Amino acid sequence: MSDSTLEQQTQKRHEIEEQIAQLFAPEDEGLRHALQAAKEKGLPEIQINPVQGKLLQVFAAANQSRKILEIGSLAGYSGIWLARALPADGRLISLELDPRHAEVIRASFAHAGVAERTEVRVGNALDLLPGLQAEAPFDLIFIDADKANYPHYLEWAIKLSRPGSVIIADNCVRDGRVFAASPNMDADTAGLVKYNQLTREHPRLTTIVLANDNDYTDGFNVAVVK
Numbered sequence: 001m002s003d004s005t006l007e008q009q010t011q012k013r014h015e016i017e018e019q020i021a022q023l024f025a026p027e028d029e030g031l032r033h034a035l036q037a038a039k040e041k042g043l044p045e046i047q048i049n050p051v052q053g054k055l056l057q058v059f060a061a062a063n064q065s066r067k068i069l070e071i072g073s074l075a076g077y078s079g080i081w082l083a084r085a086l087p088a089d090g091r092l093i094s095l096e097l098d099p100r101h102a103e104v105i106r107a108s109f110a111h112a113g114v115a116e117r118t119e120v121r122v123g124n125a126l127d128l129l130p131g132l133q134a135e136a137p138f139d140l141i142f143i144d145a146d147k148a149n150y151p152h153y154l155e156w157a158i159k160l161s162r163p164g165s166v167i168i169a170d171n172c173v174r175d176g177r178v179f180a181a182s183p184n185m186d187a188d189t190a191g192l193v194k195y196n197q198l199t200r201e202h203p204r205l206t207t208i209v210l211a212n213d214n215d216y217t218d219g220f221n222v223a224v225v226k
């Protein structure tokens, strides 16, 4: 295939994705405000995209999620999508390491009108997860924190779930570099390789990976607990 044909195909895919985003996943003022607040505070722009946000809501609707757990919140962008998928008496617990991020998240949750159904817990997720057992099971668990620890987060996610829970993890494609081990992998890559392998082989999970970021080079690992 010539370079120009490839370029045309890529452009076409982006146009289609843009249409899908505008038609099916438009950002409202609360989401736009969260992005603006994050920018003003100098937080990195590494949040999920709107189509991914809507996909989280679709999975939450599919299993009628009432309790959602998020690991890694950044500025609350994905958290707002998740919280909006909940009924009024539902609950999102969002774990975030950085207290400066947590302040931004809480303000953005309040601005988006989801403060009452959300709670931000600050600390290392690995320290916070054992304390969540009394609040389990969670219907949907979204993993988007430090990649090296993804296998540990999976272990906890399964422990904190029920049959029918959905476990979604971001960044599980990484240009195709995380489907098999390679020499001299860094800890993040190794964590993602292991996560993909564990979810693929786990007897209690039905799993697929979707290349659904803006460039189709990264995306979600979606696993449903049997």
Ligand SMILES: C[S@@+](CC[C@H](N)C(=O)[O-])C[C@H]1O[C@@H](n2cnc3c(N)ncnc32)[C@H](O)[C@@H]1O
Pocket: 046, 047, 048, 071, 072, 073, 074, 075, 076, 077, 078, 079, 095, 096, 097, 098, 101, 123, 124, 125, 126, 144, 145, 146
């Ligand atoms: C990719 S960002 C999350 C993006 C967010 N889910 C979104 O799409 O809007 C990763 C976040 O995980 C947090 N994080 C990293 N290591 C963590 C840990 N061990 N425990 C809890 N949070 C952690 C980082 O501080 C950062 O805010």
